[in-house]
Amino acid sequence: MPRLVNIGCLAACANPAGQDDIGLMRDATLVWRDGVVRWVGPAAALPAEYETEPAWSAEGRLVIPGLVDAHTHLAFGGWRAGEFSDRIRGRDYLEIAAAGGGIASTVRATRGLDEEALLARALEFLSGMVSLGITTVEAKSGYGLDPETELRLLRVYRRLDEMGPARIVATCLAAHVVPPEWSADRAGYVKLITERILPAVAEERLAEFCDVFVEDSAFSADEARRICERGCELGLRPKLHVDQLSGGAGAELAASLGAVSADHLEYVSEAGIEALAAAGVVGVTLPLASLYLNQAPPPARALIDGGVAVAVASDFNPGTAPSYHLPFAMTLACARQRMTPAEVLKGATRYAARALGREGEVGSLEPGAAADFAVIDAPNVEHWLYHLRPNACVATVSGGEIRHGVLREA
Template identity: 40%
Template sequence: MQQLHPDDLIWRNARLATMDPAHTAPYGMAESSAIVVRGQTILAVLPESDVPAGHSKVVDLQGRLVTPGLIDCHTHLIFGGNRAAEWEQRLNGVSYQAISAQGGGINATVTATRSSSPDTLQELAQRRLQRLMNEGVTTIEIKSGYGLNADAEEKMLQVARQLARNNPVEISPTLLSAHAVPAEYRHDPDAYLTLVCEQIMPALWQKGLFDAVDVFCENVGFTPSQTERVFQAATALGIPVKGHVEQLSNLGGAALVSRFKGLSADHIEYLDEAGVQAMAQSGTVAVLLPGAFYFLQERQRPPVEQLRKQGIPIAVATDYNPGTSPFASLHLAMNMACVQFGLTPEEAWAGVTRHAAQALGRGATHGQLKAGYVADFIVWDAHHPVEMVYEPGRNPLYQRIFRGEAV
């Protein structure tokens, strides 16, 4: 280890679930260990016996558990209104088609989001974000996609930027203008995609408002050829891509994302062997979203065993949104991923740390307790990481460290 500076901070006497695959123990566990932080970065992870004597800046964690900060790599956190009444209608037997004909579905959220002021959207999103931060989230992806025109999409992404300024959390914004066809373009979706590819995407990218481009490639969204058009436009600008794919049917969306070396393929309940092979070759992360699977009462599970066999990184996220996954709890998503999809608790933890970091293009800097990584970590009043997966209603968070500072 390098010579310590007087301002270096040592968090000692801890049980570390490093999530570092170089550690052979489950969860990368390192008993009786310490983390040395310099500025916003982890300088070293070392045994308690190697902590230098006499250093002035030391925090004794009294044997508590420490994990990397949690990463929610797929959310739709910013939107106006809610769809609670629509959900009740569905449970009372009203069809989705009938609800949509009445102005419901995603169009209801688009209408509410377009009519909401930036301050209102920020206030609503702040409450949702706070619930996730309270569970230990230190990095979160937030998508646009409920504006579906230039002004409203920019409004959403500006709100995300302001949330990042106001909170001790890292936000990775994603442009999801190709989420649905807005009502004014219902008879000409290709004209809408021209607007997305030639105006919305380049203008907002030039303003630095997002990190990646997403497309909902599905029978109720956009076709593979339309999706490819968006990916080509993004690639020409040097923008990473990802996709909502294979959620309700198999259109080959995951293979398409993989062809463009996409960061992640998300949902993937209907992923086939060809899609699995394509993802394995491209390094695309599989993002599981069990909240939507539960809320929509789906039956087709993602092919977890095939993903395992091919060594594809598996991430887990909340998919927080008003229509299909209104759950601002990453602990609950981890539990659902285990109960519904058959992940092990250790896989669920990898899914909200190092694999979620990979899904956001941050695999070399986030999601592990390791020298050179950002100093985002959580101290828990818990003995073992499985506790947060096993009992999602109980939150044993003791302290949240973001960029080396307790917040």
């Protein structure tokens, strides 16, 4: 049974309650077996039965649960750097989309790639994520928007999960936008989703969640309701992109549909916050997207004070968040969303796991949880998120196996 010793500071994130309660321990030891945590606590309290086990040393550093990125669009074709410059010059997101750019241009590039090409690209991104301390990644389809390509993207995610650099949780986002070939028949596209795409996804068990982008430029609340209700019948739990570019009572919709998470929330209202809290929906904030779109960030303080568990994720995608650097998003959540480093860590571990229906399995270090953790070159969480570096992660361990970096024997 391997042990990790000489942990200067360990954040267990074991308490389900309290956004800022990350369960800090000084001079800790972590013990696991067969990829699962058996014991965690102060080194001085280590039970005698574990004392002779082989040990690795954290060399006095910070140890956190493996990070959970609860919102990404991991597999896609092409990039959209031109739009980055266009937006800086003053063209807005909706104007670019109306001219055939935005999501539609990524859909064209994605449809042109076969499964192997999409897999190779996504694997490269995933390797970068693992090196940053990420061990679980939610990955959405949504750049296929036809049955064949949506399933291709989800099969890529299944293969990535089997390959094992990180755990992948797949979401079907066939309702990302209405693709151009269906623009004259929106109802026909919604029917394609509910009658062909979602049943095929459920049949092959390719996703756990069903997501809808609820926005004037994408899907209405009524369309989202129809899609999510069909998803629920098929065993796909709802997640929603809401209140990102305009306030449209999206949070209230997510609460009424029993969504596991409501993501974006830049324009969430007070009533929306109350509805999320009452329904126990996780609010997922995406600081890179609000940064790249030059938007005011979501009101994270009001969400937390209103009783909503707030997760922090990257939204990695080729348009509005072209970076998978979750620790950078976490620093942004501190600086722009006025969340403390402890609140942000809870949001990228335990509460991110909650947003994926994985709470207690990943995102925390407690007996029975996966032995997924990252060793960070910092004395504590504050120092790590304050002193932003290209990569402060010394080692990433998933299921008890080193996936990035090295650990010395103690």
